Amino acid sequence: MPDGQLEGFAVLEADRISKSFGAVPVLFSVNMEIYPGEVHALIGENGAGKSTLMKILSGFHSPTSGRILFDGQEITLPPNGGAEAMGIVLIHQELNLAAQMTVEENIFLGRELTKNGVLDRAAMRDQVAELLSSIGLTISPSARISDLTIAEQQMVEIVKAVSRQARVLIMDEPTAVLTEAETNLFFQQVEKLKSRGVAIIFVSHKLSEVKQIADRITILRDGQWIATKPAEGLSPDAMAQMMVGRELSDLYPPMHEADVDAERVLQVEGLSAAGVNDVSFDLRKGEILGFSGLIGAGRTAVFEAICGLHPIEAGRITFNGEEVCFASVAAARDAGLAYLTKDRKAKGLLLDKDMRPNLTLFSLPKFLRRFGLDRQAEDEALTRAIRRFDIRARDPKVKVGDMSGGNQQKLLIAKVMEADPQVVIIDEPTRGIDVGTKQQVYHFIAALAAEGISVVVISSEMPEVIGISHRVVVMREGQIMGVLTGDAINETEIMRYAAGLKQAGPREQDQ
Amino acid sequence: MTDATAKSAPKGSLMTIDLKTAGPAIALFLLCVIGFLLNPAFLSEGNLSNLLTRSAFIGIIAVGATFVITAGGIDLSVGSMAAAISGVMIIVMNTAVETMGPGVSTVLLGCGCSIVLGVGAGWINGALTTKGKIEAFIVTLGTMGIYRSLVTYFADGGTLSLDFAIRGTYRPVYYGSFLGLPIPVWVFIFVALVGWFLMNRTAFGRYCTAIGSNESVAKYSAIKVDRVKTLTYVIQGLCVSLATIIYVPRLGSASSSTGVLWELEAIAAVIIGGTVLKGGYGRIGGTIIGALMLTTIGNILNFTDMISNYLNGTMQGLIIIIAVWLQRADWGAGKAKAQAQKD
Numbered sequence: 001m002p003d004g005q006l007e008g009f010a011v012l013e014a015d016r017i018s019k020s021f022g023a024v025p026v027l028f029s030v031n032m033e034i035y036p037g038e039v040h041a042l043i044g045e046n047g048a049g050k051s052t053l054m055k056i057l058s059g060f061h062s063p064t065s066g067r068i069l070f071d072g073q074e075i076t077l078p079p080n081g082g083a084e085a086m087g088i089v090l091i092h093q094e095l096n097l098a099a100q101m102t103v104e105e106n107i108f109l110g111r112e113l114t115k116n117g118v119l120d121r122a123a124m125r126d127q128v129a130e131l132l133s134s135i136g137l138t139i140s141p142s143a144r145i146s147d148l149t150i151a152e153q154q155m156v157e158i159v160k161a162v163s164r165q166a167r168v169l170i171m172d173e174p175t176a177v178l179t180e181a182e183t184n185l186f187f188q189q190v191e192k193l194k195s196r197g198v199a200i201i202f203v204s205h206k207l208s209e210v211k212q213i214a215d216r217i218t219i220l221r222d223g224q225w226i227a228t229k230p231a232e233g234l235s236p237d238a239m240a241q242m243m244v245g246r247e248l249s250d251l252y253p254p255m256h257e258a259d260v261d262a263e264r265v266l267q268v269e270g271l272s273a274a275g276v277n278d279v280s281f282d283l284r285k286g287e288i289l290g291f292s293g294l295i296g297a298g299r300t301a302v303f304e305a306i307c308g309l310h311p312i313e314a315g316r317i318t319f320n321g322e323e324v325c326f327a328s329v330a331a332a333r334d335a336g337l338a339y340l341t342k343d344r345k346a347k348g349l350l351l352d353k354d355m356r357p358n359l360t361l362f363s364l365p366k367f368l369r370r371f372g373l374d375r376q377a378e379d380e381a382l383t384r385a386i387r388r389f390d391i392r393a394r395d396p397k398v399k400v401g402d403m404s405g406g407n408q409q410k411l412l413i414a415k416v417m418e419a420d421p422q423v424v425i426i427d428e429p430t431r432g433i434d435v436g437t438k439q440q441v442y443h444f445i446a447a448l449a450a451e452g453i454s455v456v457v458i459s460s461e462m463p464e465v466i467g468i469s470h471r472v473v474v475m476r477e478g479q480i481m482g483v484l485t486g487d488a489i490n491e492t493e494i495m496r497y498a499a500g501l502k503q504a505g506p507r508e509q510d511q
Numbered sequence: 512m513t514d515a516t517a518k519s520a521p522k523g524s525l526m527t528i529d530l531k532t533a534g535p536a537i538a539l540f541l542l543c544v545i546g547f548l549l550n551p552a553f554l555s556e557g558n559l560s561n562l563l564t565r566s567a568f569i570g571i572i573a574v575g576a577t578f579v580i581t582a583g584g585i586d587l588s589v590g591s592m593a594a595a596i597s598g599v600m601i602i603v604m605n606t607a608v609e610t611m612g613p614g615v616s617t618v619l620l621g622c623g624c625s626i627v628l629g630v631g632a633g634w635i636n637g638a639l640t641t642k643g644k645i646e647a648f649i650v651t652l653g654t655m656g657i658y659r660s661l662v663t664y665f666a667d668g669g670t671l672s673l674d675f676a677i678r679g680t681y682r683p684v685y686y687g688s689f690l691g692l693p694i695p696v697w698v699f700i701f702v703a704l705v706g707w708f709l710m711n712r713t714a715f716g717r718y719c720t721a722i723g724s725n726e727s728v729a730k731y732s733a734i735k736v737d738r739v740k741t742l743t744y745v746i747q748g749l750c751v752s753l754a755t756i757i758y759v760p761r762l763g764s765a766s767s768s769t770g771v772l773w774e775l776e777a778i779a780a781v782i783i784g785g786t787v788l789k790g791g792y793g794r795i796g797g798t799i800i801g802a803l804m805l806t807t808i809g810n811i812l813n814f815t816d817m818i819s820n821y822l823n824g825t826m827q828g829l830i831i832i833i834a835v836w837l838q839r840a841d842w843g844a845g846k847a848k849a850q851a852q853k854d
Binding site: 371372 | 714720731733791
């Protein structure tokens with residue numbers, strides 16, 4: 001207990017909480033107090049036990065030992081979200097909204113207002129409208145959830161929590177899928193809630209955001225409580241160091257000079273497709289080409305079109321000197337071109353399967369022996385991949401959905417690399433993963449390039465694009481705004497292109 | 512993070528694995544014990560071979576259904592498809608007997624016709640769901656109605672009967688036996704083995720599982736989703752045509768009541784066997800046991816007076832619900848463990 005004088009006011013407190021899953025301990029005697037009106041950030045690497053702690057604090061898991069105090073009283077939280085009635089609300093990373101129902105219906109789901117036995121829609125709509133306007137949102141109560149942006153959906157989740165008189169709001173990576181503008185809007189709402197005395201626990205991997213929004217920060221590492229400190233005076237670098245327990249000076253690997261005379265592996269000229277307008281660029285052997293731009297700038301669309309996921313309307317793609325037009329992902333894969341999706345949960349991995357079928361799914365024809373699958377070869381591939389990409393799983397039979405985000409990402413990289421591509425496109429390589437794993441992923445990418453594989457990195461995190469790319473292509477509204485090399489690769493320059501303040505002439509684009 | 516929802520402790524999971532995968536087999540064994548206790552004649556050679564023969568129709572169709580369901584689809588048209596195919600087979604053979612005589616070649620013509628029709632009908636179901644982008648439930652509900660009315664139309668509301676001359680040639684396909692086992696049982700065994708191999712040992716089986724588990728992931732993993740899904744319906748159609756080939760000589764006729772509710776029995780067999788209805792996990796072995804269980808229930812009721820034979824459907828329904836409830840019930844067994852075990 002670092003600051004004893006506040007003790008009496010903690011709304012929710014974890015006292016020496018430990019948790020084991022079977023024989024595997026994941027939390028060791030963790031303490032955490034949350035006070036009304038504070039934003040308390042919980043940070044740590046993937047697998048540090050943040051999710052487990054949050055689930056324990058909201059009753060979804062019960063602690064193996066230790067006490068939970070609510071308003072100073074020791075209690076056992078009701079399981080399966082029952083704690084919501086007490087004002088403890090957990091907002092999951094995967095939002096928990098009924099997509100086909102309206103905002104109003106979602107907010108009142110499960111506790112609809114009725115009058116004479118029928119729904120009192122007018123009263124509900126008024127209340128929702130009031131809630132929305134009090135938070136400063138311009139969403140219509142009758143809008144369908146599926147028609148809203150992710151950020152708006154997140155806001156609806158928050159409004160839902162507020163309407164339930166939440167006293168403690170626990171949020172798992174709420175900003176992971178938000179753009180910068182959306183994040184700012186989101187933080188404004190958080191400030192408003194804070195001023196109302198709501199206690200907020202906030203998990204994020206974006207340390208600069210943590211710095212910006214949090215009052216206090218609790219750091220976990222390997223299931224151990226490391227520290228709880230005021231955010232003031234704690235720099236993102238210091239946070240990162242406490243999270244991983246070591247210096248992170250070498251977050252980005254040393255850059256190997258790109259060979260400007262290397263052959264051009266991939267040339268794209270005048271590519272147009274849905275969301276892509278007249279895009280031309282080329283990629284050399286062993287080069288890391290960054291693709292920067294705001295979310296929705298068409299970066300993903302370019303490569304989904306090239307890899308045969310979406311039809312191409314116009315343009316010429318030359319791969320290894322031959323003009324190609326891949327009709328399917330399989331054709332692109334067979335030619336040596338692989339795309340690694342940014343959406344690893346919905347498009348990347350089979351979450352309800354274990355690692356082996358996931359690893360070999362993309363390159364399954366390689367594992368065929370006389371019509372049947374060669375299981376031994378698959379097992380060997382898995383052992384190799386676990387070693388090569390340092391995938392840490394409790395046991396190889398664990399379901400992929402139960403693995404940490406970082407390990408899932410490593411598995412996804414391993415899955416794509418299993419096809420031995422010449423060109424690999426990695427979309428948002430470090431989304432939702434911790435600093436330690438990020439560092440590893442950057443080194444994997446650098447190692448691939450050093451082996452002569454050409455890598456395209458699509459990323460919305462500017463330091464990342466700048467840190468690992470030889471050249472950076474900046475896109476905006478489906479078009480390439482400019483290509484940056486050498487010292488020109490910096491945040492200001494990228495931002496100016498991405499925001500449309502600057503555009504390279506056609507000649508400049510060629511090199 | 513690493514924790515997630517792993518509920519099952521490593522200790523004791525070995526036992527639950529066995530319970531989970533062997534569940535349907537244990538249930539079938541118990542049914543057989545009950546059958547034997549009620550009437551020892553249940554285990555007589557004649558009855559067992561009769562039971563296996565009767566299981567063959569639903570069993571063969573259910574093997575195909577396992578693929579469709581594993582890949583996230585559903586095929587409601589199999590019963591009507593079987594009826595329509597038997598109808599056309601009979602018409603074709605009756606017509607051919609005038610020119611080709613009642614020989615083996617006429618029967619082979621009928622069989623070939625059945626396979627072409629089955630594969631074609633399956634392809635239509637598949638193409639409509641994948642290329643036409645219509646829900647499988649709706650497509651096969653539609654074709655179910657179409658095939659059912661076609662057989663009624665061919666039979667002119669009555670019954671199509673196979674020419675007596677051909678019956679003699681064709682009869683052994685149902686009534687004959689080889690190495691002590693009836694021919695339909697051999698076909699059943701063959702289909703089951705091929706199905707098991709396809710599902711568990713080939714890329715195709717893996718693709719079906721992947722598509723049923725998450726179609727987007729499958730698409731991004733270089734799987735030709737439409738082709739694989741269509742193929743599952745084609746396999747289903749092929750299975751229906753094989754079942755029809757051994758069914759026709761049994762009664763030598765087809766009418767609008769042929770194959771009624773077969774689709775539901777086939778789906779029930781698949782689900783009792785542990786395949787997940789929403790796709791992503793399929794067990795051919797379980798399906799076989801499921802089909803055997805359904806037939807055994809009816810058979811036991813024939814052997815006892817305690818429960819009226821008319822309550823056959825009630826008993827089947829109860830067994831289906833109990834079987835699925837036992838699979839869903841959270842008594843310590845992780846589904847993941849069971850899944851891992853099947854590989």
